Amino acid sequence: MNNEIQRFDFRGASLRTLTDEAGEPWFVAKDACDILGIDTNHLRDALDDDEITNLRNSEVWNQPGRAPLIISEPGLYKLIMRSRKPEAKEFQRWVTHEVLPQIRKTGGYIPATDADDDMTILAKAVMIGKRTMEQQQRKITEQQTRIVELEPKARFADAVAASDDTCLVGELAKMLLQNGIPVGQNRLFRLLRAEGYLGKSGSNRNMPTQRAMELGLFRIKETTVTHADGHTTVSRTPKVTGKGQRYFIDRYRGRTQPSLEAGA
Structure with missing residues (x-):
């Protein structure tokens, strides 16, 4: 009150x-x-x-x-x-x-009576106006404080999302851990498979699904490997994009370890 x-x-x-x-x-x-x-x-x-x-x-x-x-x-x-x-x-x-x-x-009501002259009414209005400005200033100060608190996180998130830098799923797990999300590399792979971001079986296991690629969350790095007998194979590695890093940090922030395991 x-x-x-x-x-x-x-x-x-x-x-x-x-x-x-x-x-x-x-x-x-x-x-x-x-x-x-x-x-x-x-x-x-x-x-x-x-x-x-x-x-x-x-x-x-x-x-x-x-x-x-x-x-x-x-x-x-x-x-x-x-x-x-x-x-x-x-x-x-x-x-x-x-x-x-x-x-x-206005934060107040000015009930004028017959006994009130113009100066009395004006004084009441000034008092209410002052109180209103004080309330607005408090709100502005609170908002500015909140903006200052969030600004570093927002700058980091925007920079990551706009970045062309990709990272491995294991590196994403470390980022999640730094943001208070208790998950390791293996558990994160299980979680991404369970939630349909990575394939579950065969040659597509741990490869980004069509949905994940359309969302721009992953890229696939292909590396040609030459073996001792001269034949070559292509190694495919999922890399998480800057947009994907921000997406998964936002998605899993606030989850506890049991809920992560439940999604695995």
Whole structure:
């Protein structure tokens, strides 16, 4: 919860509200019940657990006596539907069309009264504007911090994906291990076969499947080998492309060793 209770005026009746850490509004239950003509007894029976709670923050409620019950926006709508007062519909429209949009847009509501002069209204607006800018600055700072944390990883991943450098499957296993993915070369071969990236049998065993080649994850290195008797053979070795390295790191990040073994 934030550290400020806002007081709104509905036809001379007070409605106190505050927002939680996510910016969602909560209303003092007694105020809403008084406006709607609803008995405050058994409110917990009428609302779900996530729609009603006690205000426990002493910095918010520093008045004598027990801190009041507060209700969420969905909880308020439930009470409005239970009300038999003709003003209930007007109250709901006031909350939904005036109070909530202003809270979510500016971080506050400016309830002008007949006693407020232009300077008072302006002072309230400046206070709300300052609070809104502070909230936006906090969000920007958090986003910038997150960008700084992710930037090295993003640069590395982009560089690898754009690179023409290929690596052996064993080298990919080492990369995965460095990224916290517990897998060795043999287990990685089993996993790639099981998930359809490498062939499973015959001359195609451990060779990239058509699907893997179309995704650009592998290249095949062919090496001509001349034997002692003069005949030659062609050795075929799967190499993981830069795009493939990033693909498999992203795919297997967060897996635990048992799940890797399950996929083998």
